[in-house]
Amino acid sequence: MLFKDIHVGELIQKRVEETGFSSDRVMNFMQCSHEELRQMYKSKSLDTETLLKWSKLLSYDFFRIYSQHLVLYSPPSSSEFYQKTKDERKTQLPEFRKNIYTLEMITFILSLLKANEKTKKEIIEEYRIPKTTLYKWIKKY
Known part of the structure; x- marks a missing residue:
């Protein structure tokens, strides 16, 4: 799957087909008409409440697709921000301790390394992957 260009409606439609849910069951749960359901399948994006449903x-977890996009394609964070202590960079938003590493992401990172597009140091700095994690991936995969 390419995380660069996300068409969530198509992904949802594929998942509905995989699960074998009937249109009636989906429309009942989503509280929508057949036409609204068809529009959701055609939509490149959906609002978060609908996506949560x-x-x-x-x-x-359709949100994880967007998380992967951020990990792979967002610009590196400001190093000044991460050099501050935790108290200096307080936020009222929840902070997550673990990063999300899917097999697709691991494969992408290791392919960069294998093709000599990036060095280990560049990957560690740019994607903020702990050194030990990267070395575990290299050994395992």
């Missing part, structure tokens, strides 16, 4: 119905 889809995630619950289909038992699939």
Whole structure:
């Protein structure tokens, strides 16, 4: 899957087909008409409340697709921000301790390394992957 160009409606439609849910069941859960359902399948993006409903119905975390996009394609964070102490960079938003590393992301990172597009040091700095994690991936994969 390419995380660069996300068309969430198509992904949802594929997941509905995989699960074998009937249109009636989906429309009942989503509280929508057949035409609204068809529009959601055609939509490149959906609002978060709707996407949360889809995630619950289909038992699939569609938000993680966007998280992967951020990990792979967002510009590196300011190093000044991460040099500050935790108290200096307080936020009222929740802070997550673990990064999300899917097999696709690991494969992407290791392919950069294998093709000599980036060095280990560049990957560690740019993607903020701990050194030990990168070395574990190299050994395992």
